[in-house]
Amino acid sequence: MSIPLPIDHAFLRRVAGASVARPGEYADLFVERASEALLSRAGGSPEPPRLGAAEGAAARVFEAGAVRHVAVGGLHPSSIESLPSRLRGAPDSMWRGNTGGSGGPRGSGDPARGVDPVRIADQHPMPASRSIDAAGRYLAAIEAAVGARLGAVAVRIGLKMEIRAQSVAVATSEGEVRGEERTWISFSTRVIDEAGVSVAAGGGAVGLERLRALHPPDEVAALLEQAVQDLKEEIPAPSGEVSVVLGPGAGGILIHEACGHALEGDRALRGRSALVELLGEKVGPGDLTVIDDPTLAGLAGSRAIDDEGWPSARNVLIDSGRLVGLLLDRTTALLAATTPTGSARRESYRHLPMPRMSNTFVLEGRYPPEEIVASVPRGVYIAELGAGEVDTVSADFSFQVARGYLIASGRRVAPLRPFVVRGNGLRVLRGIKMIGRDLRFDSGAGECGKEGQRSRASVGQPTLKVAGLTAQPVRLRVSGS
Amino acid sequence: MKPEAPLDPEAALACAEDLVRLAQTLGAAGAEVFYKAGRSRALVLEPDLSTAGKPRVTTSHVVEEGVGLRVLDRRGRWGFAWCSPAPDPGNGRAGKVVARSLVLEGLASARGSTDRLRGRPGRTSAVKPPEEELAPPAAGREAGIDLALDDPGMMASPVEDRLSRLAEACEAALGVTGGAAFVDKARWSEAKLTIALANSRGFRGSYRKSLALLSISVAPASAGARSVLEERAACRIATLDPRECGVEAALRALPPRSPLPPPEPSLPVVFAARATAALIAALAPLTFAPPEGTTSGGEPGEPPVDLRRGLWVTDQAAWPGAVGSAPFDGAGFETRETIILAAGRPTGLLLSEKGHRIRPSYREPPETGLTNLRLIPPSGAGPLMPGGRSLRIASARFLPGPRWTVQVLRGDWHSGDEPAGPADGLTWTGPLEAILTGVAAVGAEARLFHLGLPVGAAAIVVEGLRGWVIGQRGSLAIPAPGHPPDQRVSGGRIRSKIE
Numbered sequence: 001m002s003i004p005l006p007i008d009h010a011f012l013r014r015v016a017g018a019s020v021a022r023p024g025e026y027a028d029l030f031v032e033r034a035s036e037a038l039l040s041r042a043g044g045s046p047e048p049p050r051l052g053a054a055e056g057a058a059a060r061v062f063e064a065g066a067v068r069h070v071a072v073g074g075l076h077p078s079s080i081e082s083l084p085s086r087l088r089g090a091p092d093s094m095w096r097g098n099t100g101g102s103g104g105p106r107g108s109g110d111p112a113r114g115v116d117p118v119r120i121a122d123q124h125p126m127p128a129s130r131s132i133d134a135a136g137r138y139l140a141a142i143e144a145a146v147g148a149r150l151g152a153v154a155v156r157i158g159l160k161m162e163i164r165a166q167s168v169a170v171a172t173s174e175g176e177v178r179g180e181e182r183t184w185i186s187f188s189t190r191v192i193d194e195a196g197v198s199v200a201a202g203g204g205a206v207g208l209e210r211l212r213a214l215h216p217p218d219e220v221a222a223l224l225e226q227a228v229q230d231l232k233e234e235i236p237a238p239s240g241e242v243s244v245v246l247g248p249g250a251g252g253i254l255i256h257e258a259c260g261h262a263l264e265g266d267r268a269l270r271g272r273s274a275l276v277e278l279l280g281e282k283v284g285p286g287d288l289t290v291i292d293d294p295t296l297a298g299l300a301g302s303r304a305i306d307d308e309g310w311p312s313a314r315n316v317l318i319d320s321g322r323l324v325g326l327l328l329d330r331t332t333a334l335l336a337a338t339t340p341t342g343s344a345r346r347e348s349y350r351h352l353p354m355p356r357m358s359n360t361f362v363l364e365g366r367y368p369p370e371e372i373v374a375s376v377p378r379g380v381y382i383a384e385l386g387a388g389e390v391d392t393v394s395a396d397f398s399f400q401v402a403r404g405y406l407i408a409s410g411r412r413v414a415p416l417r418p419f420v421v422r423g424n425g426l427r428v429l430r431g432i433k434m435i436g437r438d439l440r441f442d443s444g445a446g447e448c449g450k451e452g453q454r455s456r457a458s459v460g461q462p463t464l465k466v467a468g469l470t471a472q473p474v475r476l477r478v479s480g481s
Numbered sequence: 482m483k484p485e486a487p488l489d490p491e492a493a494l495a496c497a498e499d500l501v502r503l504a505q506t507l508g509a510a511g512a513e514v515f516y517k518a519g520r521s522r523a524l525v526l527e528p529d530l531s532t533a534g535k536p537r538v539t540t541s542h543v544v545e546e547g548v549g550l551r552v553l554d555r556r557g558r559w560g561f562a563w564c565s566p567a568p569d570p571g572n573g574r575a576g577k578v579v580a581r582s583l584v585l586e587g588l589a590s591a592r593g594s595t596d597r598l599r600g601r602p603g604r605t606s607a608v609k610p611p612e613e614e615l616a617p618p619a620a621g622r623e624a625g626i627d628l629a630l631d632d633p634g635m636m637a638s639p640v641e642d643r644l645s646r647l648a649e650a651c652e653a654a655l656g657v658t659g660g661a662a663f664v665d666k667a668r669w670s671e672a673k674l675t676i677a678l679a680n681s682r683g684f685r686g687s688y689r690k691s692l693a694l695l696s697i698s699v700a701p702a703s704a705g706a707r708s709v710l711e712e713r714a715a716c717r718i719a720t721l722d723p724r725e726c727g728v729e730a731a732l733r734a735l736p737p738r739s740p741l742p743p744p745e746p747s748l749p750v751v752f753a754a755r756a757t758a759a760l761i762a763a764l765a766p767l768t769f770a771p772p773e774g775t776t777s778g779g780e781p782g783e784p785p786v787d788l789r790r791g792l793w794v795t796d797q798a799a800w801p802g803a804v805g806s807a808p809f810d811g812a813g814f815e816t817r818e819t820i821i822l823a824a825g826r827p828t829g830l831l832l833s834e835k836g837h838r839i840r841p842s843y844r845e846p847p848e849t850g851l852t853n854l855r856l857i858p859p860s861g862a863g864p865l866m867p868g869g870r871s872l873r874i875a876s877a878r879f880l881p882g883p884r885w886t887v888q889v890l891r892g893d894w895h896s897g898d899e900p901a902g903p904a905d906g907l908t909w910t911g912p913l914e915a916i917l918t919g920v921a922a923v924g925a926e927a928r929l930f931h932l933g934l935p936v937g938a939a940a941i942v943v944e945g946l947r948g949w950v951i952g953q954r955g956s957l958a959i960p961a962p963g964h965p966p967d968q969r970v971s972g973g974r975i976r977s978k979i980e
Contacts, residue, residue: 050561051590053564054564056545069540069542070541073547073565129586132590133593271529352541
């Protein structure tokens with residue numbers, strides 16, 4: 001679902017340059033076209049797909065102590081060219097750009113300057129429908145596979161899929177212009193049994209073929225079947241401080257939430273982070289390295305440039321146990337008097353960028369995962385975490401465990417009833433006792449929410465043995481797989 | 482058109498009608514176009530982050546429009562497509578290309594509702610006949626009813642005026658927190674919207690609406706203090722009280738005081754309006770539950786329900802000045818007030834009543850949802866403040882489950898009107914019905930809060946809640962249930978990915 005941006009760089013460079021009013025200011029221009037298709041199935045039938053497309057542009061200028069941002073829908077050249085005057089608060093600018101068609105003032109027939117609006121319209125991001133047939137067949141195949149395995153116990157099987165494509169270009173007042181096309185497709189499936197308990201599974205990839213290869217329908221169904229089987233064998237979860245083994249992959253959400261958010265520049269540099277005061281200090285064992293890397297291919301948070309046009313880079317956050325890095329966008333890099341780390345993300349042209357994680361993971365250690373489990377006389381093995389709460393100021397967190405098992409005498413023995421793990425991000429880092437050599441990333445269905453903006457992100461982690469977590473059984477049944 | 486005026490609703494309607502006609506020309510048996518345009522500005526004040534002695538200010542202005550198109554194809558299948566900005570078929574070739582593309586996408590969506598893998602023809606679960614989905618030509622809302630949705634002052638005042646309101650909220654918050662917590666961010670957003678809807682049955686309607694949102698984010702600066710976000714939203718600026726919002730945020734952020742144990746096993750519990758709002762917001766998912774028995778009798782053999790007690794909540798889609806209000810709903814049906822909890826029991830009426838189809842944006846087709854939740858007093862409600870001992874709760878969190886938990890964030894034991902010691906951190910666990918049917922009195926005036934959706938709440942007195950215990954101090958709550966594993970949480974707020 002490629003959606004090229006037919007706007008030449010010279011035009012964008014000129015508008016970005018015009019956004020600066022005084023020497024020493026910095027401005028940038030963000031141009032976006034996006035399309036999405038949302039598919040779903042329920043009760044054995046497909047729902048009508050929701051197909052959509054949006055495009056728009058935004059300019060931003062940094063002044064002393066302030067940031068100004070203006071955004072307009074549409075890519076009509078006259079709309080884009082109006083952004084510098086809108087930034088300066090021209091009195092007639094904030095409404096008249098209601099954009100019509102593919103950009104221009106409604107019914108105005110403005111002559112195109114720099115770019116041909118008809119050419120833009122001809123390459124409009126519609127149709128998003130291009131890929132829905134094959135995607136619908138894949139969803140139906142998953143549903144059929146799940147039905148074959150779980151038809152006897154499933155009261156309801158629901159499936160959803162999102163196909164998103166986005167083209168962006170960023171021009172800066174320093175004369176740089178960079179662009180990128182991004183696509184991602186993800187799905188989730190949920191089975192609800194007679195008792196109202198649900199289990200879920202999902203995944204994501206850069207394209208449908210890859211998604212199908214990573215998540216064959218029968219494997220998805222088998223995963224759900226195992227989850228349903230676990231429900232029948234559950235025993236009560238322990239209570240109090242326990243030894244925890246975090247399984248590879250999805251357990252990485254703990255590092256993302258309890259540690260990663262605290263290292264995002266906007267929180268860290270404003271004293272909203274429990275970790276930032278420890279920059280340069282030892283916060284974990286010598287074999288602990290945590291990295292945020294959008295340059296890894298094929299993951300949910302992968303991209304070549306960030307949403308300020310800065311080239312993506314591998315950022316080491318914790319190096320051999322020492323806290324060494326923050327994630328910075330341009331705003332926070334200015335505060336820190338350094339360069340950005342390529343970590344700026346924005347949901348769309350309508351939103352302001354902010355520093356975010358991309359693909360955050362713990363580097364592999366040296367222990368075979370079996371050895372880690374065998375080292376725990378009694379504890380819990382967490383295969384998947386669910387919803388939770390994190391306070392980045394104190395680094396305290398609590399998470400529901402979507403899938404957990406009791407470890408007894410060094411063996412995983414039985415699935416556990418619902419429980420919550422509580423802890424503190426800093427204590428968790430210090431409490432890491434063993435790091436496995438089985439790094440795995442999550443399934444790719446995840447997103448991160450921050451201040452109302454969604455952003456795709458991936459987490460990865462080898463098996464970890466952690467001390468300092470508290471388990472608390474709960475009566476609440478949560479979904480999980 | 483005046484440069485500073487919002488888009489003329491008639492022009493918006495013309496755009497919608499053009500698209501309806503185009504859809505019919507291109508083969509649709511029925512069509513509906515929802516048009517929404519808006520200009521908005523947001524100001525973020527970060528008092529703690531200053532340059533040259535001035536707090537950091539971020540301003541953002543956005544101009545946006547879009548349309549959502551529902552089409553019924555000739556095989557009786559519905560499809561949906563959206564586009565931003567709205568295509569303008571009258572704006573040369575470029576406009577025509579996009580308009581045509583949108584309609585073809587809608588028709589492609591309708592085809593996509595057929596299960597081609599199984600070769601299943603035509604109808605799907607989503608198919609409803611046009612007369613159920615499309616509103617008839619508007620009869621018009623009764624003359625004289627002013628929903629007060631459009632404030633001429635919105636987007637009209639200088640930025641400095643809004644910044645001074647934010648500064649007022651920050652000052653009020655800091656006056657309460659002392660050094661225990663600080664204001665992380667104060668945000669003011671406002672918008673002017675034009676909404677239009679037209680369909681092939683002949684409905685045409687449009688209206689203007691203004692919105693303002695005030696939000697205060699407080700972060701802890703001492704042990705035990707909490708991060709909180711407090712928000713207020715309204716269609717009219719005068720309704721928003723920055724000081725009240727700041728004080729409420731601060732009260733919720735303060736570290737808990739050491740609680741005294743319950744003096745008696747069962748005392749009347751007075752939930753302040755803010756705490757009641759939290760309860761009503763937590764009940765929102767239940768409002769879609771089918772009714773259990775009838776409100777007057779329940780199951781055979783059960784005692785009759787006392788209609789003079791219990792929690793009564795309506796979904797009031799035509800509440801003047803509330804942000805969820807509109808003259809017609811997302812499908813064109815006249816908005817109304819519907820009782821969703823009667824004497825503490827879900828009525829299930831919301832699902833069957835037209836006039837409650839919500840449309841958060843042009844990107845979504847209309848679906849039955851909550852607009853403004855409003856507490857209403859039962860007819861036999863008693864005096865609000867009990868004379869003897871009571872537990873008065875200023876703020877609380879409600880944790881759903883098979884048995885619900887109420888956590889007191891800020892509360893006091895009272896003897897008459899005199900405070901008799903703190904009750905912070907107390908928890909109660911028990912059946913939800915005990916709360917919902919135990920409401921014995923309701924305050925006279927409902928205040929409007931914003932807890933993800935507008936909630937109008939007053940203080941309530943609940944009787945019969947036994948078994949309050951001192952909970953774990955300073956601990957984080959058990960996360961809310963029912964969220965899929967593909968969610969992330971951030972900053973203490975749970976975000977849902979899909980559902």
